Amino acid sequence: MASTIKDIARVAGVSTATVSRVLNHLGGYNEDTEKKVMAVAKALGYRKNENARSLVQKSSKTIGVIMPEVTTAFYGDIIKGIEDVAYEYGYSVILTHAGSQGSRIQESMNLMGERRVDGLIIVSVELHEPAMESLLSLDVPYILISTKTKREDAPYIKVDDERAAYTAVKYLIDHHHRTIGMAGANPEDPIAGAPRINGYIQALLDHGIKVDLNLIKAGDFSFESGKQAMQAFLEDQAKITAVFCASDEAALGIISACFERQISVPEDLTVVGYDNSKVSSMSIPPLTTVAQPLYEMGKAGCSKLMDAIIHHTSIESQVIAHELVVRQSVKKLS
Amino acid sequence: MASTIKDIARVAGVSTATVSRVLNHLGGYNEDTEKKVMAVAKALGYRKNENARSLVQKSSKTIGVIMPEVTTAFYGDIIKGIEDVAYEYGYSVILTHAGSQGSRIQESMNLMGERRVDGLIIVSVELHEPAMESLLSLDVPYILISTKTKREDAPYIKVDDERAAYTAVKYLIDHHHRTIGMAGANPEDPIAGAPRINGYIQALLDHGIKVDLNLIKAGDFSFESGKQAMQAFLEDQAKITAVFCASDEAALGIISACFERQISVPEDLTVVGYDNSKVSSMSIPPLTTVAQPLYEMGKAGCSKLMDAIIHHTSIESQVIAHELVVRQSVKKLS
DNA sequence: TTGTACGCGTTATCAT
């Protein structure tokens, strides 16, 4: 059984108060007693009990992270960013996922409450109203990463998906593509779906290209949905020269479907992805894609949260700049 | 500020003892008082304080997970498996990573100790002796996933890398490949490196093929190391017809390098990966690879740990079966 | 400089 400050006090012949002071370097004691206490602590293999500390300090030095059920390197990067700064501040990270379609989200919130987390980060999960209420009832600072809610005052950090999509499609237009398809986005998804579709549409409109809704193939951002989209394009005998995808995985799905049919990318078809996930540089051909700075978003989000926790300030939302990473999946028409 | 059982007791006009009993459904009270207490608890928005509970129960209902710094979907799957079963048992997961080359591992262990985790899972990080001592000093059940240590008694769960590598190379030999290269493995890595190399060598020996050490290109399992290996093969003008890679990423590196030089896979060169990570099905061509059941390993590992925590039993190591997933990156010679 | 004593929120023992 682990030793306590009482044990140290007894062995060292001082009071627990003194032990506590020494252990926390609060000053106000002799060098002698300090040395003695430290020595005994080491000898006894003392290790502070954070739970007991949490009780009296009314702070658990812990933050909660709720992420989606799906496990991609995508979230890995964000979480690493979070954990890195939390660690720096001496905070621990409790992790849980929200279950399929967020089924576990209420319970997750509750759990975080019971653990008395000092702050909460929600990554990429959509918050409906009841979940939002649970979140607020926790009464701790929080920030959403790569999500938003209807509530205007909920602080978030994300890229402007509509503008990012716009950038990508404009890039295609600048290279003289005129018949451009879109794949992989779920229009019902108000966070990552609809905005990207809107950006796509707006870019076309702004450049005098009329929008053909048949060229928009809905999906769920997955590899499979990319494959299916390509299949649909072929069945439609669509005359597209390029496809803008709502995710890298969907883009790989397009490429994979092309590969099966001997359609060459980018010679026969241009493909642009979204995310700049690790695979985008490893694909054949390397994928031109929209980059979200995931690790940085995790870091920035957690920094803001720490700031809010420590200084009792409120968090301001932040739109992070996206970037178009040009590789080799786009053919430059003339 | 959150309400406590004292608040409930006061408002409901009973003692804290009774409140505690009701809240924990321990029985031994009137229906009336039960209803009253429950009503007040709800009205006050009561939420139990797990930290306080941990103190008196000497159990934090928490397990710690230490993983490597690198963030791939690989670990995501394992962690999801862990979290799923932990959640089932009502346990929370505290996550931390071990820093680059495990620089933070000692601190991580210490942190887990201070949080009084009931058990610990180490994922894929190599434990040197001092780290091992820290681990044991925590005096809680633990299990290693996808790692081992020199200590025979340290429970682990992993696939037999040597046999898995053997299987993959034998598959190549069965399809009449005779000059087979190996790429991406770090021979200094006693966990994932050396055994895979040994499996490769053993498979060759068992089939009367002499081993050419020049055909073994060391690496760090990364995409880059795969590319470099391919470059080396070309500079050597090696007459290989196939390459066995120690990771899928390295395999993609090989393929990428081939792509740049118009070498076609698998027509001109056969490639086999290792991990069956998500990318292996998305690559061009889809990758034949060795599968480790990551999610299942996470689940199984956590189940064993839970068992050990709850029943105070010890954990037995387990070797999980690997599997060769055949896709389209292998050419069948005759 | 050091010690006493109380409180944090909860469970558990022992009375009643």
Next chain:
DNA sequence: ATGATAACGCGTACAA
């Protein structure tokens, strides 16, 4: 069936 009350390990006013 219910209530006092003592822990659990720690921090901290207040005293000395």
